[in-house]
Amino acid sequence: MEMETRYNPKIVEDRWHAQWEKNNDFAPSGKGEPFSVVIPPPNVTGALHLGHALNDTLQDILVRYRRKTGRDTLWIPGTDHAGIATQAVVEKRLFQDEHKTRHDIGRDALVERIWKWKDEYEARITKQLKSLGVSCDWSRQRFTLDPVCAKAVRHAFFNLFKKGLIYRGKRLVNWDTKLQTAVADDEIYYETVKGHFWTFKYPLADGSGFIPVSTTRPETIMGDTALAVHPNDERYKQFIGKMLKVPFVNREIPVIADAILVDMEFGTGSVKVTPAHDPNDYATGLRHKLPMINIMNDDGSLNENAGPFQGMKGQAARDAVVKGLEDLGLLIKVEDHEMQVGHSDRSKTVIEPYLSDQWFVKMDVLADNAMNAVTSGEIKIIPERYANKYLDWLKEKRDWCISRQLWWGHRIPIWHADETTTEEDLNKAFAGRNDIYYYKAQNGIWLICSEEENLKEDAVAGHKIVQEEDVLDTWFSSGLWPHSTMGWPEQTDTLKKYYPTSVLVTSRDIITLWVARMVLFSQENMGTVPFHTVYIHPKILDGNGMTMSKSKGNGVDPMDIEKKYGTDALRFVMASLCTDNQDVRLPVKKEKQEDGSVINTSEKFEIGRNFSNKLWNACRFLFPHLEQAGALSKDILPMDPALFALEDRWILSRLNSTIQDATKMLEEFHFAELAGFLYRFVWDDVCSSYLEIKKAVINSETLTAEKKNAMAILSHVLRGVIDLLHPVMPFITEELNATLFPGSERVINSAWPKADTSLIDAKIEAAFNQAFAVVESVRGVRGRYNVSPATKLKAVVSVDDAATEANVKDCQAIITELGGLESFSVAVKAAKPKFSASSVVPGGELYIPLEGILDPAAEIARLEKEIEKAKAFAASIEKKLSNQKFVNGAPEAVVNAERTKLATQREIIAKDEAALKDLR
RNA sequence: GGACGAUUAGCUCAGCUGGUUCAGAGCGUCUGCCUUACAAGCAGAAUGUCAGCGGUUCGAAUCCGUUAUCGUCCACCA
Numbered sequence: 001m002e003m004e005t006r007y008n009p010k011i012v013e014d015r016w017h018a019q020w021e022k023n024n025d026f027a028p029s030g031k032g033e034p035f036s037v038v039i040p041p042p043n044v045t046g047a048l049h050l051g052h053a054l055n056d057t058l059q060d061i062l063v064r065y066r067r068k069t070g071r072d073t074l075w076i077p078g079t080d081h082a083g084i085a086t087q088a089v090v091e092k093r094l095f096q097d098e099h100k101t102r103h104d105i106g107r108d109a110l111v112e113r114i115w116k117w118k119d120e121y122e123a124r125i126t127k128q129l130k131s132l133g134v135s136c137d138w139s140r141q142r143f144t145l146d147p148v149c150a151k152a153v154r155h156a157f158f159n160l161f162k163k164g165l166i167y168r169g170k171r172l173v174n175w176d177t178k179l180q181t182a183v184a185d186d187e188i189y190y191e192t193v194k195g196h197f198w199t200f201k202y203p204l205a206d207g208s209g210f211i212p213v214s215t216t217r218p219e220t221i222m223g224d225t226a227l228a229v230h231p232n233d234e235r236y237k238q239f240i241g242k243m244l245k246v247p248f249v250n251r252e253i254p255v256i257a258d259a260i261l262v263d264m265e266f267g268t269g270s271v272k273v274t275p276a277h278d279p280n281d282y283a284t285g286l287r288h289k290l291p292m293i294n295i296m297n298d299d300g301s302l303n304e305n306a307g308p309f310q311g312m313k314g315q316a317a318r319d320a321v322v323k324g325l326e327d328l329g330l331l332i333k334v335e336d337h338e339m340q341v342g343h344s345d346r347s348k349t350v351i352e353p354y355l356s357d358q359w360f361v362k363m364d365v366l367a368d369n370a371m372n373a374v375t376s377g378e379i380k381i382i383p384e385r386y387a388n389k390y391l392d393w394l395k396e397k398r399d400w401c402i403s404r405q406l407w408w409g410h411r412i413p414i415w416h417a418d419e420t421t422t423e424e425d426l427n428k429a430f431a432g433r434n435d436i437y438y439y440k441a442q443n444g445i446w447l448i449c450s451e452e453e454n455l456k457e458d459a460v461a462g463h464k465i466v467q468e469e470d471v472l473d474t475w476f477s478s479g480l481w482p483h484s485t486m487g488w489p490e491q492t493d494t495l496k497k498y499y500p501t502s503v504l505v506t507s508r509d510i511i512t513l514w515v516a517r518m519v520l521f522s523q524e525n526m527g528t529v530p531f532h533t534v535y536i537h538p539k540i541l542d543g544n545g546m547t548m549s550k551s552k553g554n555g556v557d558p559m560d561i562e563k564k565y566g567t568d569a570l571r572f573v574m575a576s577l578c579t580d581n582q583d584v585r586l587p588v589k590k591e592k593q594e595d596g597s598v599i600n601t602s603e604k605f606e607i608g609r610n611f612s613n614k615l616w617n618a619c620r621f622l623f624p625h626l627e628q629a630g631a632l633s634k635d636i637l638p639m640d641p642a643l644f645a646l647e648d649r650w651i652l653s654r655l656n657s658t659i660q661d662a663t664k665m666l667e668e669f670h671f672a673e674l675a676g677f678l679y680r681f682v683w684d685d686v687c688s689s690y691l692e693i694k695k696a697v698i699n700s701e702t703l704t705a706e707k708k709n710a711m712a713i714l715s716h717v718l719r720g721v722i723d724l725l726h727p728v729m730p731f732i733t734e735e736l737n738a739t740l741f742p743g744s745e746r747v748i749n750s751a752w753p754k755a756d757t758s759l760i761d762a763k764i765e766a767a768f769n770q771a772f773a774v775v776e777s778v779r780g781v782r783g784r785y786n787v788s789p790a791t792k793l794k795a796v797v798s799v800d801d802a803a804t805e806a807n808v809k810d811c812q813a814i815i816t817e818l819g820g821l822e823s824f825s826v827a828v829k830a831a832k833p834k835f836s837a838s839s840v841v842p843g844g845e846l847y848i849p850l851e852g853i854l855d856p857a858a859e860i861a862r863l864e865k866e867i868e869k870a871k872a873f874a875a876s877i878e879k880k881l882s883n884q885k886f887v888n889g890a891p892e893a894v895v896n897a898e899r900t901k902l903a904t905q906r907e908i909i910a911k912d913e914a915a916l917k918d919l920r
Numbered sequence: 921g922g923a924c925g926a927u928u929a930g931c932u933c934a935g936c937u938g939g940u941u942c943a944g945a946g947c948g949u950c951u952g953c954c955u956u957a958c959a960a961g962c963a964g965a966a967u968g969u970c971a972g973c974g975g976u977u978c979g980a981a982u983c984c985g986u987u988a989u990c991g992u993c994c995a996c997c998a
Contacts, residue, residue, distance in 0.1 A: 545991065581925085779964065780963095
């Protein structure tokens with residue numbers, strides 16, 4: 001068998017996708033302590049982007065790691081119906097393709113179309129996730145709108161309703177006049193809009209004068225129910241309590257005093273109060289028990305309360321009102337004014353504050369509990385700083401508006417009885433039903449909440465009941481995700497075993513919207529928190545610090561990267577980007593593909609590809625030698641410690657340190673450091689150092705005892721590397737394992753390595769590093785004189801004492817092999833050969849004869865430069881040491897370290913000066 | 921306006937409890953190599969007022985204050 005000269009991800013990935021699936025490796029083993037994770041469900045709005053790739057790679061790293069440590073691992077996948085976002089996309093498509101609105105085709109037809117969209121995108125998302133190699137248990141895939149989740153939603157709603165934690169009320173909401181639904185605060189973005197500031201006269205009802213008032217929204221005048229002034233404002237004090245007449249509609253409204261709403265210094269110091277169309281005015285209305293007059297229809301046009309302006313909309317209405325004020329002689333002035341205007345994220349239209357009937361969840365107690373979970377430490381948020389965000393948001397305890405006037409979502413399980421329905425009717429109809437609960441609303445109408453999905457219109461004899469049209473906010477169902485995915489409210493085996501989940505991995509922008517909701521719902525429904533650890537990972541931005549998005553055209557498709565660099569490469573780079581930072585920049589560039597298409601990619605991913613290839617080639621190099629040694633087997637070739645050379649002990653020390661480090665980094669969610677440790681171990685320690693040192697031994701044609709032992713050591717090291725790297729790079733590790741150790745257990749299931757700390761030896765690592773310093777000096781000479789690596793050099797090391805001589809002799813193989821030497825000698829105070837280049841090394845000096853090549857002038861220049869540098873360094877240390885405060889104040893070890901440093905610099909100076917003398 | 925974060929090599933980022941990991945890594949640049957695993961590679965080299973200012977300290981990239989710039993979130997602008 002021959003291994004290919006380059007790692008070919010495509011073939012390998014296909015093979016292992018199939019193998020894992022065939023062997024059902026992603027399902028829980030049923031053995032060991034449970035470890036469970038629920039995926040943050042991607043929206044079915046569109047395809048996955050790089051942020052998802054990061055999120056899911058990190059989860060998979062954790063899941064694969066835990067699986068290998070013997071935990072009974074379950075990762076539940078799924079997608080989110082993403083109410084408004086998805087409906088908006090489909091409506092937009094409908095309009096583009098057929099010039100129809102949802103009202104043209106009706107609720108059922110629209111919902112049907114959205115399901116089609118969902119099926120398409122869910123399939124695409126699933127394909128992307130699988131392609132990424134994430135080890136979710138696909139047999140348990142959920143969708144927030146599927147029957148299992150729907151049942152959980154109805155049950156949760158029912159319980160909250162019964163407890164009085166859900167209520168219906170008139171509230172000012174953010175109204176999207178295009179989509180004709182309430183939207184959440186976080187679905188709004190603000191844009192600076194150039195507008196005007198109109199000042200006009202508000203006439204007193206008794207005709208005795210007027211009060212000047214300014215507004216940016218004159219069209220709301222007809223909804224005014226008061227005019228507010230500051231109680232301490234001398235200009236207006238006299239008017240407080242008097243009545244004003246609203247222009248156009250001739251209603252009388254009072255002048256009220258309100259210190260909260262009014263800033264005396266601003267504008268005219270008076271504010272018209274329109275409680276039904278402005279949040280601050282709304283609050284003022286509540287404080288003063290003012291009437292709230294809605295002057296708007298669902299589509300944003302003015303209604304019958306707007307008098308002569310009924311039917312007008314937006315700018316036209318505004319212009320007409322201004323014109324009207326002018327005609328009445330009430331307009332005083334118009335100024336330009338810039339303001340921040342809320343726009344709907346989904347429809348891009350201006351948001352209208354709008355008074356309407358909505359459903360709410362009472363937050364006070366729920367929020368308290370959710371805060372306690374974090375303040376008590378029951379839930380740990382990593383990095384810690386994000387806990388503040390969570391707590392600050394919950395602290396406000398704002399009731400949660402859960403109704404949306406959409407068609408795509410969980411329909412609110414409430415039925416409205418007709419006016420003539422009585423309690424007796426309901427008692428009779430629902431006798432003995434504990435899945436039905438009803439109560440009488442303020443308006444005298446009975447509201448029936450049912451866990452049963454399809455309550456019939458005639459369920460109450462002689463009356464008609466009608467289901468609520470509204471659907472629930474998306475976050476209502478995603479808030480149930482950790483337990484709904486496990487089958488709650490049924491007490492399933494899954495729920496009993498795998499709930500609560502072990503860790504939640506998500507990004508910071510949904511800490512409040514999602515994480516907080518899951519916590520409070522879980523506490524309410526399950527009596528416990530949904531997870532004990534929340535890990536917040538950074539957000540990926542492009543090279544200019546902009547968030548990636550389709551509209552900006554700077555998004556990177558994970559599948560493009562997988563195709564170009566390999567999935568393991570993508571995953572490795574995702575992990576190495578994942579520092580403690582809140583944002584990570586990824587410079588993006590456009591690249592034309594062979595088929596003519598243009599993709600967004602990034603050079604950053606080359607690191608991952610190159611790393612895969614490096615590992616691949618190291619194994620390819622060793623393959624025939626392992627075969628010769630009989631190590632190509634699931635059975636372990638035993639090592640003989642009696643034959644260990646320094647480099648053997650060194651690589652085993654490094655391996656075990658790396659096991660220790662990698663394990664720690666995984667436990668602490670330090671993914672970038674994990675990737676760094678593994679990269680350096682494989683590339684620097686194994687490939688650049690160990691393999692190069694052992695090259696002569698490895699390449700020997702006969703299987704010497706030394707070679708056999710090296711193969712035993714290397715197969716041990718490679719097994720370690722394969723296991724350690726598997727969570728990050730699952731495909732290549734499985735492939736290498738199957739190639740090098742045929743018949744052995746798949747890496748996905750093999751045990752996570754345990755560090756043998758007795759093999760970690762700082763002394764050996766120090767000795768090795770000293771040898772390496774000599775090697776670097778030899779290479780430095782080579783570089784200076786452009787001596788080809790093919791040219792073998794002679795080297796002489798002169799050491800200061802016998803002890804150093806012994807140490808250097810121990811490292812002879814290392815120095816000879818890595819330095820590319822044909823001969824090497826070491827002696828105390830060895831003589832410098834003629835025409836030698838020299839280098840100071842720890843404890844001595846290195847001489848390399850270069851007759852015919854040596855350029856004395858260049859050597860002199862180099863030495864002078866080195867001396868100068870050493871002198872400057874020495875001077876700074878001397879200064880430090882002559883400072884009595886430092887010598888007395890600093891710990892002795894620090895002072896001694898400085899003295900050693902000084903001695904080293906002085907030695908370098910002395911040796912270089914001697915070498916200089918020799919050359920002149 | 922409030923909260924949080926960032927500012928270190930041309931780029932992307934490490935640098936945790938002040939002192940040998942203290943000024944680092946990868947990419948890029950420059951020099952030389954098709955050395956029998958890897959040119960997706962190997963060996964060298966260059967590159968920094970650690971954003972500015974002030975303070976604490978024997979000693980500051982690191983701690984404190986402050987200024988500037990950038991980012992994110994929250995609140996708000998009649």
